[in-house]
Amino acid sequence: MNLLLIRLIIFAVLFWAGLKLYRMYREWKLEQDAPRRVEDAQMVRCAYCRVHLPEADAVRRDQLWFCSDDHHARFLEEQTPS
Ligand SMILES: [Zn+2]
Structure with a gap:
């Protein structure tokens, strides 16, 4: 029972970290695209x-x-x- 709880916590942390990384990647990608659009003008x-x-x-x-x-x-x- 205790092992299952630990696994659940690990899964939750991994999920949270993945979500945070995905959001960071999305923000980074937006920043990368933004200046290029200005140069294109x-x-x-x-x-x-x-x-x-x-x-x-x-x-x-x-x-x-x-x-x-x-x-x-x-x-x-x-x-x-x-
Ligand atoms: Zn003029």
């Missing part, structure tokens, strides 16, 4: 104000990147002599 530079921003937030016009359509218009104004 390609940074581009606005041709007008030279500010760096993610490609998803930028606008592409005539092979150039701009932070907004407004800066694209201003860039064109400065390029074309009046």
Whole structure:
């Protein structure tokens, strides 16, 4: 009877340790994935104000990147002599 109780306790401890290890592994995996996603986001530079921003937030016009359509218009104004 006493041996069975010890076995039960050992099983419970092993189960608890396994669960804790699994949670630690999951947190570690999330931390490993998170920075890579940031690196994947390609940074581009606005041709007008030279500010760096993610490609998803930028606008592409005539092979150039701009932070907004407004800066694209201003860039064109400065390029074309009046
Ligand atoms: Zn800009």
